Amino acid sequence: MPEVQVRKKLTIVEEVFHEGGPVSGQPLRRGASLAVIHNPFAGRYVEDIVGFMDDLKPLGLEMARSLIAALGDANAVEGFGKGAIVGSSGELEHGALWHVPGGYAMRQLLGDAKAIVSSTKKVGGPGTRLDLPVTHINASYVRSHFDAMEVGVTDAPRADEIVLALVMTTGPRIHARVGGLKASEIKGEDGLR
Amino acid sequence: MKARIRKLATFLEETRQEMGMPIDPPTRRAAAVAVIENPYAGKYVEDLSELMAIGEELGELLTQRAVAVLGISGPRAESYGKAAAVGENGEIEHAAAILHPKLGTPVRKVLGKGAALIPSSKKRGAMGVVLDIPLGHKDAAYVRSHFDGMEVRINDAPRANEIMVAIAVTDSGRPLARVGGLTKDQIKGEDGLR
Numbered sequence: 298m299p300e301v302q303v304r305k306k307l308t309i310v311e312e313v314f315h316e317g318g319p320v321s322g323q324p325l326r327r328g329a330s331l332a333v334i335h336n337p338f339a340g341r342y343v344e345d346i347v348g349f350m351d352d353l354k355p356l357g358l359e360m361a362r363s364l365i366a367a368l369g370d371a372n373a374v375e376g377f378g379k380g381a382i383v384g385s386s387g388e389l390e391h392g393a394l395w396h397v398p399g400g401y402a403m404r405q406l407l408g409d410a411k412a413i414v415s416s417t418k419k420v421g422g423p424g425t426r427l428d429l430p431v432t433h434i435n436a437s438y439v440r441s442h443f444d445a446m447e448v449g450v451t452d453a454p455r456a457d458e459i460v461l462a463l464v465m466t467t468g469p470r471i472h473a474r475v476g477g478l479k480a481s482e483i484k485g486e487d488g489l490r
Numbered sequence: 491m492k493a494r495i496r497k498l499a500t501f502l503e504e505t506r507q508e509m510g511m512p513i514d515p516p517t518r519r520a521a522a523v524a525v526i527e528n529p530y531a532g533k534y535v536e537d538l539s540e541l542m543a544i545g546e547e548l549g550e551l552l553t554q555r556a557v558a559v560l561g562i563s564g565p566r567a568e569s570y571g572k573a574a575a576v577g578e579n580g581e582i583e584h585a586a587a588i589l590h591p592k593l594g595t596p597v598r599k600v601l602g603k604g605a606a607l608i609p610s611s612k613k614r615g616a617m618g619v620v621l622d623i624p625l626g627h628k629d630a631a632y633v634r635s636h637f638d639g640m641e642v643r644i645n646d647a648p649r650a651n652e653i654m655v656a657i658a659v660t661d662s663g664r665p666l667a668r669v670g671g672l673t674k675d676q677i678k679g680e681d682g683l684r
Contacts, residue, residue, distance in 0.1 A: 308502040308559070311644070315496055367559075426645075447645040 301352050302335040304458065306360075307450055309371045318472040326373075326467040329429060330364040331460055332356060338487040339457035346390070353461070357395075357402030360463050362392045365406060368467055369464050375444045375480065376466035377403050377410070378431040381418040384454035392418035395461050403434075403463060408436035411488035423452050429464040433480060437489050441469035446469025493544040494527040498651065501642055502559045507663045517662040521623060521642045524548055524567040524655045531579040531651035541587035542547050545655075550596035552657040553631035557600060565602030569636040569660045570673065572597070573611045573623040576671065577648035585612035588655055597657065598628075605682035618645045623658040629679045631678025635663035 309377055313325040325407040334356070365371050379399040381392035400414040415430040415437075433439035446464045454460045469480070484490055505513050507598045526548075529540050557564050566633045573594065574585035589610050598604035609624035609631075620643045627633035648654045663674070678684055 302507065304505065304507050306502075306506070307503040309499065311497060311499040313497050390624075451641040 301356050302385060302478055303332050303356065305333040305450065305453060306486070307331040308363065308367055309448060311343065311446070313471045316471050317490050321346070321471055323467070323468065325469070325471045327341040327444070327464065328364050328368045329446055329448045329462055329464045331448060331450055331462045332360055333453040334459050336384060336387045336391055336459045337455050338391055339384065346394060353394065353398035356461070357398035359418055360461070361402040361406045362450060364463055368465055371407050371469045374407055374465045375434060375468050376431040376444060377407070377414055377434050378464045379403070379414050379416045380427045380429045380462045382425050382427050382454050382460040383418070384456045384458045385420065385421045385422055386456040387420065387459060389418060389420055391459060399461065399463055407434055411485060412437045413488060415417045421454070423455060425454070427451055427462060429462055431464055431466050433483070435485050435488070436478065436483040438478045439480050439483065440475060441473035441480065442466070444470055492540065492585045493524065493547055493639045496527070496649065497525040497644070498555065499523045499644055500555055500559045505665045511666055511682060513665045517660070517665045518560060519625070519638070519640045519658060519660040520556040520559045521640055521656055521658040521684070522552040522559070522571055523642055523644060524552060525644065525647040526653050526655065527646065527652050528553035528580045528584060528653045530584055531577065535678060538583065538587035542585055545588035546592035546596060548655050549657070550600060552566060552655065553597045553600040553659065556657055556659040560659065560661055564600045566661055567601045567627045567659045568662055569638065570597065570601065570604065570628050571623045571625040571640070572592070573621045573656045575612070575619050575621050575654040576614045577650045577652045578614065578616060579650040580614065580653060582612060582614055584653060598648060599661070601628060603680055606629045609683060610625050615648070617647055618643055619648070619658045621654065621656055623656050625658055625660060627674065627677070629682070630672065630677040631683050632672045633674050633677065634669060635658070635667035635673060638664050
């Protein structure tokens with residue numbers, strides 16, 4: 298399988314103090330790590346692409362590590378998600394190669410987080426925006442942690458590139474108040490509740 | 491703090507290759523952005539001094555944040571730029587009040603020097619508006635390898651009564667710069683131009 302070629306990386310961190318309500322003593326931080334890589338399968342149909350998932354594992358770990366560092370440390374992270382934007386000479390299926398290396402890298406570094414890593418993907422041109430979905434790392438149903446972060450790279454993905462993205466958050470939405478399962482009520486057995 | 495900040499964001503970009511050519515060390519640009527309440531939204535106010543004071547504090551805060559995400563000391567920064575986007579209930583002049591009278595001095599203090607004019611841009615726009623922050627070498631505006639720009643945007647800002655203020659700092663010029671002109675090792679650093 299081909300070597301992973303990274304053209305560019307982008308790290309975004311948002312710190313939210315309020316959204317019209319009381320100013321929180323603990324601002325919410327949302328961070329995303331993006332890597333623009335060459336799509337080795339661009340421009341033609343390739344049947345066997347699975348091996349590229351293994352090739353992406355070191356990059357997944359590198360991105361997850363730098364994102365955790367940008368947010369402080371692993372203990373600070375409460376929500377996560379991932380996504381990919383495939384350039385116009387690629388297929389949506391190429392974006393799906395990111396599920397395993399992206400998701401497992403985050404789980405591994407976040408202390409065997411139990412919940413499924415929510416995700417999204419699309420095919421698009423340079424500057425395409427992607428809304429990365431976010432859920433609680435240990436229990437998908439924690440309502441306060443359902444969130445999203447919009448990301449994009451001005452000059453990527455070019456036709457033969459893929460933008461890979463990871464997102465992490467440090468807490469609930471800044472004025473979360475619609476009930477549901479609370480983070481304090483997590484049983485932590487099945488990754489759902 | 492005079493500024494009522496709703497949100498702060500930082501962006502760190504690292505370019506490792508271009509057209510298959512390796513960039514080693516990678517070129518890096520950082521931007522720090524504050525989303526603040528516009529105290530003058532929705533009305534004409536003659537005296538804009540509150541926004542000027544806000545510009546002064548944001549100059550320090552945002553430059554510190556940009557340098558921090560680059561992981562360098564201030565004096566190692568090579569180029570800089572600033573920009574603001576005013577929400578629909580404000581005036582372009584509000585962006586000018588933040589950017590021009592007082593913001594530059596603390597920026598230069600954090601960066602150690604900064605003889606050159608800080609290039610700037612401003613606009614009025616809706617949430618998600620794109621800000622292109624112009625970049626130029628901090629000590630000599632004519633250094634051609636450092637003429638650049640960095641795009642930032644925040645999907646939920648500026649709201650109608652908000653202003654988005656951005657400062658960009660780099661530790662390098664464009665990737666694979668090769669169009670000649672003054673180079674950084676030729677800087678005299680006396681007049682801010684050459």
